[in-house]
Amino acid sequence: TRTPVTVTVTGAAGQIGYALLFRIASGQLLGPDVPVRLRLLEIPQAVKAAEGTAMELDDCAFPLLSGTDIFDDPIRAFAGANLALLVGARPRTKGMERGDLLEANGGIFKPQGEAINAGAADDVKVLVVGNPANTNALIAQRHAPDVPAERFTAMTRLDHNRALAQLATKAGVSVADIRRLTIWGNHSATQYPDVFHAEIAGKNAAETVNDQSWLENDFIPTVAKRGAAIIEARGASSAASAASAAVDHVHTWVNGTADGDWTSMAVVSDGSYGVPEGLISSFPVTTKDGAWEIVQGLEIDDFSRGRIDASVAELAEEREAVRKLGLI
Numbered sequence: 001t002r003t004p005v006t007v008t009v010t011g012a013a014g015q016i017g018y019a020l021l022f023r024i025a026s027g028q029l030l031g032p033d034v035p036v037r038l039r040l041l042e043i044p045q046a047v048k049a050a051e052g053t054a055m056e057l058d059d060c061a062f063p064l065l066s067g068t069d070i071f072d073d074p075i076r077a078f079a080g081a082n083l084a085l086l087v088g089a090r091p092r093t094k095g096m097e098r099g100d101l102l103e104a105n106g107g108i109f110k111p112q113g114e115a116i117n118a119g120a121a122d123d124v125k126v127l128v129v130g131n132p133a134n135t136n137a138l139i140a141q142r143h144a145p146d147v148p149a150e151r152f153t154a155m156t157r158l159d160h161n162r163a164l165a166q167l168a169t170k171a172g173v174s175v176a177d178i179r180r181l182t183i184w185g186n187h188s189a190t191q192y193p194d195v196f197h198a199e200i201a202g203k204n205a206a207e208t209v210n211d212q213s214w215l216e217n218d219f220i221p222t223v224a225k226r227g228a229a230i231i232e233a234r235g236a237s238s239a240a241s242a243a244s245a246a247v248d249h250v251h252t253w254v255n256g257t258a259d260g261d262w263t264s265m266a267v268v269s270d271g272s273y274g275v276p277e278g279l280i281s282s283f284p285v286t287t288k289d290g291a292w293e294i295v296q297g298l299e300i301d302d303f304s305r306g307r308i309d310a311s312v313a314e315l316a317e318e319r320e321a322v323r324k325l326g327l328i
Ligand code: NAX
Pocket: 010, 011, 012, 013, 014, 015, 016, 017, 041, 042, 043, 046, 087, 088, 089, 090, 091, 108, 128, 129, 130, 131, 132, 133, 155, 156, 157, 158, 159, 187, 227, 237, 238, 239, 242
């Protein structure tokens, strides 16, 4: 039998955690033949709730789940982790300035980066979901100097999936007919969902839709503000769809993108497309054998250039802010 893969999940007692853990334990993250061992990290006040979730995991009798352990100490939680899903974060509360938010999250992602550096498995792969996801990933990555920087990623797959759904509806096709969609930049309202390189049933998506006004005034803002629309409708932020996107992100990273297609992942920039080196920004990415590569050579027109630059400028500002706070 295979050795179980150790998956550490932070924020395990939160709403995304509740949607995510059962998908991991059922085999949807890594495949139907890969046993998993869960290590859950929570803050002390939420350990009891995490224990309740662990009881329910037991009660599912998942054949692939070889055990669940709960911790309130990052060093112990990340010990031996092959996969680390960093979901828990400090949300922005009323009256909180952006600097306060970055500082509060620095207090979470710095020690978690250090703990990953200290004790995660050599092959550890990290996905940051907790917001501000790109900059939280940057903070964790900078405190894990012994882990290759490319192992730290942040999630824009939910934005990618939202864009797929909007485009499929507009074009009257199935999401399965769409390839090569891209989310560029920050997981925030400045993100840029790009259909100019996308294809619908093999034909250019922007030309197929042929509606620049829809693109600018409907598609882009709908995708960028979908999180707020979900809160408005559901009375709570996206949880099941966020968990589903996290499963997709890791599954694609581990198992590879399909031939001729790519996905969106926020990864450490190598300077591609004018994105300053070191920023964790969303790009079109292909994956193979557990490694990712930024798709090269795409032509970026003026419209896309402006949108990408604006989102990347926001990331650069966030990096500057956490630098000033001494967090990196
Ligand atoms: P919840 O508030 O329901 O859960 C967060 C959990 O994290 C809580 O149980 C809390 O106790 C725990 N936590 C806080 N600090 C921790 C620490 N230092 N170590 C371990 N656990 C800690 O939030 P939920 O709805 O689950 O969302 C989690 C995060 O995902 C939020 O930051 C949210 O903004 C972010 N999102 C990111 C998305 C993305 O696409 N990248 C989309 C969905 C979501 O909004």
